[in-house]
Amino acid sequence: MSKSAPTSPLIYQLLSIVGGLAIWFVAAKLTASPLLPGPVQVVGFIREAMISGEMPYHMAMTLGRVAASFVIAMALGLAIGLAMGQSQLTDRIGDPWLIFFLNTPALVIIIMAYVWFGLTEAAAIGAVALNKIPNVAVTVREGARTLDPHLDDLARIYRLSKIERLRQVVLPQLQPFFAAAARSGISLIWKIVLVVELLGRSNGVGFQLYLYFQLFDVTAILGYTLVFVALMIAIEVFMVQPYERYATRWRIRSA
Amino acid sequence: MNVMQRAGASAPLEIRISDKTYAGADGNAVQAVKGLDLSCPGQTCTALVGPSGCGKTTILRIVAGLDAKFSGEVTLADAPIEEARIGFIFQEPTLLPWRTVEDNIRLAAPDLSARALASLLDQAEIADKASRFPGELSLGLARRVSIVRAIAAKPDLLLLDEPFVSLDEATAKTLRMLVARILDDHAVTALLVTHDLREAVELADQIVTLTARPARAKSVRQISTPRAKRTAAFRKKLLGQIDRDAKSR
Ligand SMILES: Nc1ncnc2c1ncn2[C@@H]1O[C@H](COP(=O)(O)OP(=O)(O)OP(=O)(O)O)[C@@H](O)[C@H]1O
Ligand SMILES: [Mg+2]
Numbered sequence: 001m002s003k004s005a006p007t008s009p010l011i012y013q014l015l016s017i018v019g020g021l022a023i024w025f026v027a028a029k030l031t032a033s034p035l036l037p038g039p040v041q042v043v044g045f046i047r048e049a050m051i052s053g054e055m056p057y058h059m060a061m062t063l064g065r066v067a068a069s070f071v072i073a074m075a076l077g078l079a080i081g082l083a084m085g086q087s088q089l090t091d092r093i094g095d096p097w098l099i100f101f102l103n104t105p106a107l108v109i110i111i112m113a114y115v116w117f118g119l120t121e122a123a124a125i126g127a128v129a130l131n132k133i134p135n136v137a138v139t140v141r142e143g144a145r146t147l148d149p150h151l152d153d154l155a156r157i158y159r160l161s162k163i164e165r166l167r168q169v170v171l172p173q174l175q176p177f178f179a180a181a182a183r184s185g186i187s188l189i190w191k192i193v194l195v196v197e198l199l200g201r202s203n204g205v206g207f208q209l210y211l212y213f214q215l216f217d218v219t220a221i222l223g224y225t226l227v228f229v230a231l232m233i234a235i236e237v238f239m240v241q242p243y244e245r246y247a248t249r250w251r252i253r254s255a
Numbered sequence: 256m257n258v259m260q261r262a263g264a265s266a267p268l269e270i271r272i273s274d275k276t277y278a279g280a281d282g283n284a285v286q287a288v289k290g291l292d293l294s295c296p297g298q299t300c301t302a303l304v305g306p307s308g309c310g311k312t313t314i315l316r317i318v319a320g321l322d323a324k325f326s327g328e329v330t331l332a333d334a335p336i337e338e339a340r341i342g343f344i345f346q347e348p349t350l351l352p353w354r355t356v357e358d359n360i361r362l363a364a365p366d367l368s369a370r371a372l373a374s375l376l377d378q379a380e381i382a383d384k385a386s387r388f389p390g391e392l393s394l395g396l397a398r399r400v401s402i403v404r405a406i407a408a409k410p411d412l413l414l415l416d417e418p419f420v421s422l423d424e425a426t427a428k429t430l431r432m433l434v435a436r437i438l439d440d441h442a443v444t445a446l447l448v449t450h451d452l453r454e455a456v457e458l459a460d461q462i463v464t465l466t467a468r469p470a471r472a473k474s475v476r477q478i479s480t481p482r483a484k485r486t487a488a489f490r491k492k493l494l495g496q497i498d499r500d501a502k503s504r
Pocket of ligand 2: 346
């Protein structure tokens with residue numbers, strides 16, 4: 001987050017947003033087509049869908065899938081990255097597969113998961129996680145390669161248990177890498193989750209978007225998009241950023 | 256307290272390293288220690304004095320059980336070193352930057368009572384720094400924390416790797432006094448590594464000078480005069496004697 005002029009840093013961002021809305025409003029008025037509804041109609045749709053409970057329900061389904069695949073991808077990616085960063089043998093064995101999965105299109109993984117494991121919740125979440133794991137693993141591996149051997153000596157001298165060593169010594173060193181992976185992880189995951197829902201689930205934002213696409217209901221599509229993006233930004237601002245500030249407080253306070 | 260009496264109080268630290276060779280990254284092996292054979296009486300301080308890069312840290316890491324790739328044997332009180340409780344004052348303070356001073360110390364000594372901790376911090380004159388993060392400390396202060404951490408768990412063996420290096424003389428002097436007090440007050444066997452003979456004659460009960468790499472003992476000298484009674488004149492005379500010992504080899 002860049003802090004611009006000390007005067008009023010928010011004013012330009014606000015102006016930019018308002019300007020965008022204005023252009024949208026005018027463009028919708030000029031075209032007067034159902035394919036480009038104006039902000040007023042979209043907000044109207046959002047209100048209705050909120051009141052009817054339709055939107056909260058599908059939103060919750062999607063968020064649940066995002067959360068589940070995020071946790072799985074981060075945990076497995078962390079374990080794999082750590083193992084590969086610390087052992088050359090594991091690295092050599094795992095590397096071709098990492099490259100393979102990094103270069104496999106998300107769509108292929110999703111289709112294969114549905115083909116092999118059926119149109120199930122587990123297949124959906126697993127496919128999303130599998131798409132993200134290689135990225136997390138690569139980033140964490142970078143961090144694991146730079147672990148400070150002196151801190152390792154420290155952990156051994158003072159007989160820290162494996163768990164303690166991980167919690168007190170290893171994970172804090174990986175924190176910046178983990179944070180980077182988490183940050184890019186959330187934005188990638190929620191995009192893939194929508195595709196998974198579109199292809200093989202009967203609820204969630206992706207499913208709704210597909211439904212409204214078939215109906216050519218652009219108002220609904222824009223309504224879902226806006227709310228979903230807003231939600232993701234809120235998660236970033238109110239969960240990810242405060243967590244990062246907490247995790248790096250010792251660095252901020254240091255000279 | 257007399258050195259000989261103390262030596263009888265517990266069995267010694269025996270260090271036998273016939274060979275320690277690092278396999279260099281590019282294929283050229285580096286022999287760091289060769290034929291080192293040392294006996295350090297229990298509850299005394301032995302200083303290892305040697306030139307930069309001769310293998311001092313290597314010896315300490317082997318003694319600490321951190322490096323098992325060597326030929327030889329290290330025992331404390333006739334038991335393998337892995338069973339001993341060890342306090343290690345690393346060449347760098349090696350504090351966890353994300354834990355406060357207090358939490359860094361507690362990591363090494365989880366059972367330390369609040370009172371014991373306060374008293375240790377007091378002795379090291381860092382009582383006001385307990386809730387600071389290491390990034391906020393000067394090198395001298397960080398070294399104090401590292402010293403407190405090493406003794407907090409009441410170790411059987413205390414290893415000190417150049418604990419006073421790159422400090423200004425005043426700070427180095429206070430830290431030497433702190434270490435001297437610890438050696439006098441705690442019944443601990445200590446191994447002090449330094450390249451500065453003057454530190455050794457101030458703190459140690461036995462001084463071993465080392466050759467350049469690969470490290471081997473060049474001279475060994477016992478000092479029976481208690482630390483507190485070593486005058487400037489006494490230390491100067493001792494320095495001259497050790498110099499001659501080392502040269503006559
Ligand atoms: N992990 C390692 N791999 C390869 N060579 C090493 C390794 N550690 C140390 N050495 C080499 O072994 C020799 C002794 O190193 P050591 O760190 O024990 O010396 P030292 O006496 O502690 O030096 P200093 O006074 O600089 O602390 C040096 O030549 C060093 O380059
Ligand atoms: Mg050294």
